[in-house]
Amino acid sequence: xxxxxxxxxxxxxxxxxxxxxxxxxxxxxxxxxxxxxxxxxxxxxxxxxxxxxxxxxxxxxxxxxxxxxxxxxxxxxxxxxxxxxxxxxxxxxxxxxxxxxxxxxxxxxxxxxxxxxxxxxxxxxxxxxxxxxxxxxxxxxxxxxxxxxxxxxxxxxxxxxxxxxxxxxxxxxxxxxxxxxxxxxxxxxxxxxxxxxxx
Numbered sequence: 580x581x582x583x584x585x586x587x588x589x590x591x592x593x594x595x596x597x598x599x600x601x602x603x604x605x606x607x608x609x610x611x612x613x614x615x616x617x618x619x620x621x622x623x624x625x626x627x628x629x630x631x632x633x634x635x636x637x638x639x640x641x642x643x644x645x646x647x648x649x650x651x652x653x654x655x656x657x658x659x660x661x662x663x664x665x666x667x668x669x670x671x672x673x674x675x676x677x678x679x680x681x682x683x684x685x686x687x688x689x690x691x692x693x694x695x696x697x698x699x700x701x702x703x704x705x706x707x708x709x710x711x712x713x714x715x716x717x718x719x720x721x722x723x724x725x726x727x728x729x730x731x732x733x734x735x736x737x738x739x740x741x742x743x744x745x746x747x748x749x750x751x752x753x754x755x756x757x758x759x760x761x762x763x764x765x766x767x768x769x770x771x772x773x774x775x776x777x778x
Contacts, residue, residue, distance in 0.1 A: 596749035601725035641744035731778030
């Protein structure tokens with residue numbers, strides 16, 4: 580009996596961030612949670628991201644398990660380039676070219692833009708519970724918008740998170756933090772969370 584291969588498909592989807600378009604594939608693209616590249620030098624471990632940076636309007640590339648969020652400079656409109664990018668990504672995947680050739684080291688950037696150690700937290704207790712809630716309730720919704728959320732710390736009832744991908748520069752990210760994430764955490768952890776702020 581012959582095994583039928585499912586044809587690869589990629590569709591484009593707007594995100595709440597007008598500068599970012601999400602390209603969703605019907606197959607798994609990478610084996611890690613996500614990778615993000617701000618330039619072609621950083622993208623050397625991702626042949627697909629490096630190739631996307633050859634387009635002069637590409638500003639940032641965020642790749643998750645089944646989608647690629649591309650941020651553009653304001654030199655073109657999405658309706659002029661979306662179809663070209665969709666076809667380019669589709670061809671790359673259909674030809675079996677690698678999306679990611681190495682796992683990037685996990686890095687964290689502090690408030691001054693300097694690299695810092697990735698945060699560590701106790702396996703039990705309030706921080707672990709916050710991470711659990713973010714993973715289960717917040718991350719899927721943020722991923723739908725072409726982004727990701729990472730727990731960055733908890734001190735004096737203040738939760739620090741880092742928004743990535745389409746969510747990083749989104750005009751509605753403050754609303755997402757204040758009304759979405761803060762409400763969920765306060766509902767699930769009453770008296771333990773006063774605020775949620777960007778890291």
